Amino acid sequence: MTTTAAIGGGCQCGAVRYRAAGELGYPHLCHCRMCQKASGNYFMPLAAAKRSEFTLTRGEPAWFQSSDLVRRGFCAACGTPLFYDTPEADTINLVLGTLDDPQAVKPVAQSNTRRKMRWFHDLDSLPIEPDEETPDREDAIAASNHQHPDHDTAEWPSGASS
Incomplete structure (x- = not known):
């Protein structure tokens, strides 16, 4: 269980946007090798939206048939993995990092943990970099942000017109 309010999301560049009404099911972290490759990360956070409650609100994703059973939707313009x-x-899985408020959905499980990085338990002990951004640099990034x-x-x- 996550939320019953409509939740929106989309890619980094804004070319593809979506909305899902109702509850997102089984929010989880998938550690399978295919999800690692598709996300360019160590795992992919996913949750299922009922297809009947899912709508694309801008653009169309590109699709890659990653297996005979599954396809992966992504933005052709910026490459963001979306689905x-x-x-x-009856459902479509959303990549949770693409939600407008990713904090709103907390994973309840992990899957395919044979491929989980063995050193994840060490992450909290890694040193934290000091904040190196200067106000001038932060202002320059904010002024040139295309996200x-x-x-x-x-x-x-x-x-621009949508």
């Missing part, structure tokens, strides 16, 4: 989809299923904001917009990029 894990078994086309005949879509974490909410729906009437048009994106600003001033």
